[in-house]
Amino acid sequence: MLFTPIKIAGLEIQNRFIRSATHEWLCEEDGTPTQALGDLYETLARYDVGLIITGYSYVNPIGKSSKRQQGIYSDRFIDPYHIITERVHRYNCKIALQIVHGGRQALVTSEYPVPLAPSAVRDSSSGITPEAMNVQQILKTIEDFAQAVRRAKAAGFDLVQLHLAHGFLLSSFISPYTNRRTDNWGGSVENRTHIITKIIERSRELVGEDYPIMVKMNATDGFVNYGLNAPECVEVARLLELAGVCAIEVSGGISEAGEIMAQQGIDAKEKEAYFKDYARMIKEAVDVPVILVGGLRSKAVMDKMITKGYADMVSLSRPLIREPDLVVKFRDKGFDRAQCISCNECFNENGVKCSRVDNHIGEESV
Numbered sequence: 001m002l003f004t005p006i007k008i009a010g011l012e013i014q015n016r017f018i019r020s021a022t023h024e025w026l027c028e029e030d031g032t033p034t035q036a037l038g039d040l041y042e043t044l045a046r047y048d049v050g051l052i053i054t055g056y057s058y059v060n061p062i063g064k065s066s067k068r069q070q071g072i073y074s075d076r077f078i079d080p081y082h083i084i085t086e087r088v089h090r091y092n093c094k095i096a097l098q099i100v101h102g103g104r105q106a107l108v109t110s111e112y113p114v115p116l117a118p119s120a121v122r123d124s125s126s127g128i129t130p131e132a133m134n135v136q137q138i139l140k141t142i143e144d145f146a147q148a149v150r151r152a153k154a155a156g157f158d159l160v161q162l163h164l165a166h167g168f169l170l171s172s173f174i175s176p177y178t179n180r181r182t183d184n185w186g187g188s189v190e191n192r193t194h195i196i197t198k199i200i201e202r203s204r205e206l207v208g209e210d211y212p213i214m215v216k217m218n219a220t221d222g223f224v225n226y227g228l229n230a231p232e233c234v235e236v237a238r239l240l241e242l243a244g245v246c247a248i249e250v251s252g253g254i255s256e257a258g259e260i261m262a263q264q265g266i267d268a269k270e271k272e273a274y275f276k277d278y279a280r281m282i283k284e285a286v287d288v289p290v291i292l293v294g295g296l297r298s299k300a301v302m303d304k305m306i307t308k309g310y311a312d313m314v315s316l317s318r319p320l321i322r323e324p325d326l327v328v329k330f331r332d333k334g335f336d337r338a339q340c341i342s343c344n345e346c347f348n349e350n351g352v353k354c355s356r357v358d359n360h361i362g363e364e365s366v
């Protein structure tokens with residue numbers, strides 16, 4: 001199954017492998033993509049990844065959440081991204097731009113000393129209390145997201161992924177832990193999802209009905225007793241499908257909850273695919289393709305996720321940092337497990353890189 005094609009909103013993807021969004025720390029400080037970023041994506045494309053999702057790209061300067069993060073807040077980024085999408089399209093590979101606003105997890109700078117969020121809920125991991133957004137700020141943010149979608153299309157991205165996971169702004173609107181609003185942007189699941197449906201509506205005005213918009217959403221915030229829960233995440237997925245999203249990637253965790261998103265110590269099959277049960281619940285509730293991410297390491301587990309109905313596609317981050325040619329190794333060279341040991345040393349401000357191997361972008365891993 002892993003090597004059979006699939007369609008997302010009419011776009012044919014050559015196999016079931018996605019490179020999940022991975023911040024590369026390979027942009028200029030103002031968010032301009034570099035040649036090194038294009039090199040990395042071209043390598044993944046050359047090694048037959050079906051769909052590449054870029055690192056998270058911020059839609060406005062107050063929504064920046066990391067050094068050397070990709071930007072998509074100005075039309076001046078369209079041309080440099082266009083060079084990258086053209087490089088990827090020389091191969092049988094599709095590419096999506098992931099777009100984000102950092103929200104309460106945004107960088108604190110002298111220009112932007114207080115991050116924005118749905119409600120002023122202190123982040124215990126950073127000690128920062130964000131400012132609750134007023135309606136005008138919400139409407140401006142919706143416009144910024146929609147303009148980013150327009151730019152993504154103009155730059156030749158095949159689709160765009162709204163980042164609704166990991167505690168960033170849109171994720172924090174969905175979560176009852178971080179969204180305590182009592183107006184129509186908070187309260188019911190429908191109200192907490194309202195900002196996203198508005199972004200999709202406005203984007204449609206700019207890019208038309210057919211441009212594919214997918215999402216990466218949290219199925220859990222990672223807290224035991226509060227935050228997003230399983231029945232609610234299914235409801236969110238249903239609402240997103242109704243709003244017209246073409247695929248749903250299922251993840252989890254916010255920074256306050258610790259290492260939920262990229263878990264360490266995935267050294268046995270039983271520890272792999274740690275969001276699989278959420279993915280299956282969502283898959284049973286929607287008709288659009290569901291994508292599973294998180295701790296996928298062995299080919300057999302990946303195949304099982306698809307054949308047993310947990311997901312339609314598998315999405316990998318850390319394994320493709322260590323082995324950008326992993327898909328080819330699985331398909332043609334008899335390999336059955338990624339070498340990634342889930343140590344998380346690839347979170348590297350000098351440029352994403354596996355600390356265990358010398359090979360880097362552009363080289364075969366074995």
Ligand SMILES: Cc1cc2nc3c(=O)[nH]c(=O)nc-3n(C[C@H](O)[C@H](O)[C@H](O)COP(=O)(O)O)c2cc1C
Nearest residue numbers: 020021022023055056262294295316317318346347
């Ligand atoms: C270095 C690094 C950067 C990441 N950056 C992003 C990002 O920009 N956007 C995103 O949605 N997830 C990001 N993630 C999370 C991954 O997409 C993925 O959800 C997580 O690592 C679990 O998958 P894995 O076990 O295949 O690594 C990042 C992960 C790593 C390791």
